[in-house]
Amino acid sequence: MASNKSLLILPGDGIGPEAMGEVRRIVNWMEDNRAVSFDVDEDLVGGSSIDKHGIPVTDEVVEKAQNVDAVLLGAVGGPKWDNLDFSIKPERGLLRLRKDLELFANLRPAVCFDALVDASSLKPELVSGLDIMIVRELTGGVYFGEPRGIEDLGNGVRRGVNTQVYTTPEIQRVARVAFELAKKRNNRVCSSEKANVMESGVLWREEVTKIGETEFPEVELSHMYADAAAMELVRKPKQFDVIVTDNLFGDILSDCAAMLTGSLGMLPSASLGDVDETGRRKALYEPVHGSAPDIAGQNIANPIATILSYGMALRYSFDMGEEADLVETAVQKVLASGIRTGDIMSAGMTQVSTTEMGDAIIRELDKANG
Amino acid sequence: MASNKSLLILPGDGIGPEAMGEVRRIVNWMEDNRAVSFDVDEDLVGGSSIDKHGIPVTDEVVEKAQNVDAVLLGAVGGPKWDNLDFSIKPERGLLRLRKDLELFANLRPAVCFDALVDASSLKPELVSGLDIMIVRELTGGVYFGEPRGIEDLGNGVRRGVNTQVYTTPEIQRVARVAFELAKKRNNRVCSSEKANVMESGVLWREEVTKIGETEFPEVELSHMYADAAAMELVRKPKQFDVIVTDNLFGDILSDCAAMLTGSLGMLPSASLGDVDETGRRKALYEPVHGSAPDIAGQNIANPIATILSYGMALRYSFDMGEEADLVETAVQKVLASGIRTGDIMSAGMTQVSTTEMGDAIIRELDKANG
Ligand SMILES: [Mg+2]
Ligand SMILES: [Mg+2]
Structure with missing residues (x-):
């Protein structure tokens, strides 16, 4: 089938690349199991761009971001770049993308996952199903x-x-x-x-x-x-x-x-711009959480917020509501089955790694796809 | 003993006068039971001032407010004055007082009453003792x-x-x-x-x-x-x-x-200005709640927020911390005994009127005073 869905992946720093690794497996799953194909490009933003190019985002990456259907960003920043001048800090890369793409509408879902309702500081009946x-x-x-x-x-x-x-x-x-x-x-x-x-x-x-x-x-x-x-x-x-x-x-x-919601570390976000002549709306998707440099590279980070950000891209940039539902339902089911990364671990649950969380979500996708 | 504590009471509109009636009983109790005397003056603000003078606060009242140790305000506003021009609405009386007295610091305690901990939307352990x-x-x-x-x-x-x-x-x-x-x-x-x-x-x-x-x-x-x-x-x-x-x-x-706190209707506030040459700080005390015109005049309003506002005046304008503690403890004990006005009523508790709530608080003050 024709490839017409372009996605620019910017894993960034800290746990960004690990979380994005699990997203790529789900992108592959979509191509293997649904009548769809993505043009995926990957590039640098934040500290990783500073290390290679001296600046947190290059003109070339901004240009790419302007010309894809959706940008998916992991996270930026870390102690390694804390002492840089304000103007070239990792965060500036993200701010420049938002500004140059004129992303004026920030979508912040506040969703309470049934399995995590007890993590909220509010009484369960007030947030269940939120x-x-x-x-x-x-x-x-x-x-x-x-x-x-x-x-x-x-x-x-x-x-x-x-x-x-x-x-x-x-x-x-x-x-x-x-x-x-x-x-x-x-x-x-x-x-x-x-x-x-x-x-x-x-x-x-x-x-x-x-x-x-x-x-x-x-x-x-x-x-x-x-x-x-x-x-x-x-x-x-x-x-x-x-x-x-x-x-x-x-x-x-x-x-x-x-x-x-009690699930701050699990929430995705979208930033949308105007619709252009071709009907395409500029868009950047990213988890609400940060780059968590303290746990980076250990295969213990929670990839769910990044996966759900990809889910939002499916829904809002690719008009693939059914596939977005598949991803969200798979995450709900994995959580309901008691599988947890360390950040959301609680008594009686099963603690897994980043990649094992990806495995579990793909298993649920397989089941749902029959 | 010499009277040197001046208090201007502005009951205002709606439930303000009823709530203030209970405060006056506690002022009297203080005079009868503690070595203290208040110069109490009372005047109009809000709709009640509009009805008499055509404006929500007169120069004379502002002048009085400038020259007392503390102003205690009930509440202003109601449907009767809703269609007046913005510039002479009841709320303007309060705004003028704040402005002319230069009350730049608004003190808003967020206190959770032990007996009302279940009224909070948060889990009890997170707000108990707040x-x-x-x-x-x-x-x-x-x-x-x-x-x-x-x-x-x-x-x-x-x-x-x-x-x-x-x-x-x-x-x-x-x-x-x-x-x-x-x-x-x-x-x-x-x-x-x-x-x-x-x-x-x-x-x-x-x-x-x-x-x-x-x-x-x-x-x-x-x-x-x-x-x-x-x-x-x-x-x-x-x-x-x-x-x-x-x-x-x-x-x-x-x-x-x-x-x-789950006790929004029970909270007092203070607005403080600068300290003048005589060491006196301009101050206005008032409940956070409004004038509740729908239940005014029925002797069912909860006077506690207004009584606690008087308690704040004792603490911050009259340097009577011990008496402020007496008032706050009496309120806590009344609530712990299960006595409730309609707004905070729950199963198994005893519902009382405005004046009965005042009776109960004075009974606790008597007990504490031995
Ligand atoms: Mg914020
Ligand atoms: Mg406010």
């Missing part, structure tokens, strides 16, 4: 707005300034992503800001409302102040379907929601 | 910074702007409040910002560090990004003693922490 999608605006707002900086006012007094700024097109495009997602989920979007005290929040609410009314009248839209949203996430998280919010509030609410 | 003090900067930051507003850029495009701005004196004074509090608690301050992506956060971190090193070397200071703080509050809240943070992050983190 499945929230937080859509965080990623390229605007107070982390990027100008003017910014620290100014000397004389007499030892200084002033620190950042600017929260959003234009209507910035709000509209991320709102559209949230509404589209809701249509494939439970048809509900909750938009969060502080319109009671911030004009940027007033504008946010007006624009999201407009997009909802004119383009997605079938999706139920509600609004919640960001402080109330933090409270409601803690009180009754299952009330939410899709939450759309700005860069700053999304930073806090997505992490808060992820922690509620 | 006692955090969040100090939120209240008069600066992005809710007040200029420039602000919504601008028309033409072609149907608009831009919303708010400005996050802090000067070093603003950071220093709220940091001092936090360190002073920590000295009377467990000697630990955690400062929270986003110094990794915001210059205003860099300045915040530098100034808090400087105040800690030069003025409070005996207090242990740590720093945590605001998104990580939201996660850690959910994961393991008892790790914190005092948290100091800016207006925006404090808005979210204080509500998140309050919700963790």
Whole structure:
């Protein structure tokens, strides 16, 4: 069959390459078992790019990332590169990719795995079956707005300034992503800001409302102040379907929601850009967890968040929802069978290595594929 | 004995007057049973002031508030005044008091009452004994910074702007409040910002560090990004003693922490200003809950948050720590005995009215006073 699905794999640093090794086995499984073929390219990002090229990402890799259907990234960073100048640190590679690809919508699922419900700090009945999608605006707002900086006012007094700024097109495009997602989920979007005290929040609410009314009248839209949203996430998280919010509030609410699940180390993410003339949406997928340099190279890391990131790529970049379901179900089944890597190990379970976790997931894929 | 303790009581609207009625009984108890006397004045704020004077707070009341040791406020607002212009709504009375008294430090205790531990959405062992003090900067930051507003850029495009701005004196004074509090608690301050992506956060971190090193070397200071703080509050809240943070992050983190306790309707707050020449610190105390107009006037409201706000006034404005302890212990004992107002009622407990809750607390005060 024709190969038309291009995937750029950037394993990065720390446990990134090991976790990505298990993803490659699942990519191979897809090619062997489903009517599909991927053009897979692999390259460097982060510390591994610094070691070879002196910079955390090369123009060539950025160019490649611009021209594939999806980028899958492992993790970047580690103590080896901690003392480098801020401008060439491993993390800058990731930031440059996000910026150059204009990945403005960060999708952060907060899903509670049935088998891991006891790992949550919340009572089991509040998180069992939890499945929230937080859509965080990623390229605007107070982390990027100008003017910014620290100014000397004389007499030892200084002033620190950042600017929260959003234009209507910035709000509209991320709102559209949230509404589209809701249509494939439970048809509900909750938009969060502080319109009671911030004009940027007033504008946010007006624009999201407009997009909802004119383009997605079938999706139920509600609004919640960001402080109330933090409270409601803690009180009754299952009330939410899709939450759309700005860069700053999304930073806090997505992490808060992820922690509620008790499975922080298991969660994937996606960062999406605009749809181009060919109908392709720029996209980068990566686990929420970091590079865990302390356990790198020991074949003990948990590859599930990276595998689920590939699952998100299947769903959102390759329109392969059925295959994405296969991957997610296989992970659920492996966990239900008591198989655990060290990070999620608990009494009575079976501890396995990174590659053994990959084996177990592939066994479940085989079973499901009959 | 000489009366030198002045207290301005502003019952406000909704359940405010009922709750404040129980506070007045406890003020009387203090005068009858402890070597103390209060000059108590009472006046109007919010809707009740609008009904009489046409504005939510008069200059005369603001003047009074400037000249007492402590202001104790019930609650403001209700549907009766919902359609008034923004500038004369009940809430503006409270905002004007905060502004004119320059109440820059908002103290939000997150305390879990032993008897109510099951009301938390978190597992009991994570919140039992929880006692955090969040100090939120209240008069600066992005809710007040200029420039602000919504601008028309033409072609149907608009831009919303708010400005996050802090000067070093603003950071220093709220940091001092936090360190002073920590000295009377467990000697630990955690400062929270986003110094990794915001210059205003860099300045915040530098100034808090400087105040800690030069003025409070005996207090242990740590720093945590605001998104990580939201996660850690959910994961393991008892790790914190005092948290100091800016207006925006404090808005979210204080509500998140309050919700963790499961006793949101039971929590008091304090807003403190600067110390004047006479050594007096301007201060306003109020429950976190609102005016609950739907249950007003029925003698069923829970007066505990207002009573505990008076307890905070005893501790922070009147230097009566022993009497504050008496009040807090009495509340704990009443709850432990199974007495509940309707809002916190559960199976097997005894439901009482507002005044009966006041009776029960005074009975415990009598017992403790021997
Ligand atoms: Mg974050
Ligand atoms: Mg709030």
